[in-house]
Amino acid sequence: MTRIVPSLSQISLNYDAVFCDLWGCLHNGKAAYPAAVAALQEYRRSGGRVVLMTNAPRPNQYVIAQLDRMGVPRDAWDMVVSSGDAAQEAMLDGAVGRKVWHVGLSKDDGFFEDIPPQWADAPAVTRVPLDEAEGVVVTGPFDEVNEAPEDYRSRFLQARERGLKLLCANPDVVVDMGETRIYCAGALAEFYEELGGTSLYFGKPHPPIYERAKRLLNLPETARFLAIGDGINTDVRGAQQEGIDCLFVTGGLAADNFGADVENPEPQRLEEWLASHTLSPEFSIGRLR
Structure with missing residues (x-):
């Protein structure tokens, strides 16, 4: 049974570091949540380390720039680890070949163009039309406001018939951009x-992003971690698979399931919903605060 807590500070002193999701926990895609920012600042002042762990399909410097534009102060976090970081490493290592068909927007060009120094001498990865590709890289839909996965059926069937693997740079299925829900790369992957193709994932809930965060933190093996997030199949499932505790933010993606008051989920409805997903995070909270 999950324990509903009033604030992060109620439990945070039991952990050396937190892996905090961004979209739905720290911001809504347009603006930061002041209470969430304050909670992370307080935790850092107490000696904890904060890793902002996001399934954004871009290298972390682009995520940091977005946080700066939203006014998220840098004293609220220690480092940012993105799905884009882990997926980019796999792509540069040749996971889906050197000629790839890119599904995504121009805002994700940095995934291909901003090459980390350690990969500077690696063979180039070039973007080509589907009929010339050795693999597929998906950072999101071409039109994230109007398109759905079904719109890709014919092209994905062509890719499947050619045996192309798909590298998913963002395992999230949907996110809320303000009041608008949009599909992410995970939905396409x-x-x-479903069409019989093979997809490769590197963000939450899959191990590479957690391994990267732990490596960069360089804490002792006895370190205790807490995952914070609103995605049942990314944040909560990922924490469970990693054997770490989780604080589930009910006021994010699944908010409509827990009653009218976003800040205070109804315990019975929450338990029933979690049971339907066969997952039980150690803690839950309406909004991160």
Whole structure:
């Protein structure tokens, strides 16, 4: 049974570091949540380390720039680890070949163009039309406001018939951009698998992003971690698979399931919903604060 807590400070002193999701926990895609920022600042002042762990399909410097534009102060976090970081490493290592068909927007060009120094001498990865590709890289839909996975059926069937693997730079299925819900790369990757294709994932809930965060933190093996997030199949499932505790933010993606008061989820409705997903985070909270 999950324990509903009033604030992060109620439990945070039991942990050396937190892996905090961004979208739905720290911001809504347009503006930061002041209470969440204050909670992370307080935790850092107490000696804890904060890793902002996001399934954004871009290298972390682009995520940091977005946080700066939203006014998230840098004393609220220690480092940012993105799905884009882990997926980019796999792409540069040749996971889906050197000629790839890119599904995504121009805002994700840095995934291909901003090459980390350690990969400077690696063979180039070039973007080509689908009929010339050795693999597929998905950072999101071409039109994230209007498109759905079904719109990719014919092209994905072509890719599947050619045996192309799909590298998913963002395992999230949907996110809320303010009041608008949009599909992410994870929805397209799942659809490709439904059509019989092979998709590779590197963000939450898959191990590479957690391994990267722990490596960069360089804490003792006895360090205790807490995952914070609103995604049941990314944040909560990922924490469970990693054997770390989780604080589930109910006021994010799944807010409509827990009653009218976003700040205070109804315990019975929360337990029933978690049971339907066969997952039980150690802690839950309406909004991160």
